[in-house]
Amino acid sequence: MPRTAIHTDAAPAAIGPYSQATRAGNMVFFSGQIPLDPATGNLVEGGIEAQARRAFDNLKAVCVAAGGTLDDVVRVGLYLTDLSQFGAVNAVMGEYFSQPYPARSTIEVTALPKGAAFEVDALMVLG
Template sequence: MKSVINTANAPAPIGPYSQAIATGGLLFVSGQIPMNPVTGEIISSDIKAETKQVMENIAAILSKADVSFADVVKTTIFLTDMQSFAHVNEVYGTYFTDKFPARETVQVAALPKNVNVEISVIAVKS
């Protein structure tokens, strides 16, 4: 059985998908972009601010599912420019303290709403 996780504290899906799905002790969080969930505004001032908004959106979804960044076992980071990697990594790293999740980072040609970063995560629900 799967459960849909949805919170007003993260952007509403912009297509036919859920913010997250919980099933079999796992939480699959859809890719989050730097969209302010209250205003719908895309944060595009700089890559660090964009990454912070993405991570805050993920935090809101994790919280709604009663898990935290400590429960994240896998992340995927999508960037439109790999030159941004160090800045993204700097912000991303502040959300994890130890036992870091597995991760890949890939450069893509484009992302939804023409953003520069999107991150998805998988967490273990105990």
């Protein structure tokens, strides 16, 4: 099955040999989005809520570039460097997704690229 790379300037450019997302058939696989400002490439300032909002905004921008919306997302993976901040991230996620919510996994990790405290990846299925 052919793959198509997805790219938008409304989300940070890839910082390695990968695509922001890749479409195969009606499925779109998203690379992890960390809270980088797409205009500057720098990590956003502020706490976990600010980082989560920026990462979800980046994910949303790539969804749009792929021809979908967050409503088309069927699975998300959340990665936090401090799982005690899960409640705050969960509240922010509730601002971006509505029922039926996507499936989700939440994993505490030792570190994330660029010193981020949060990262999100996703899988989207288009009609």
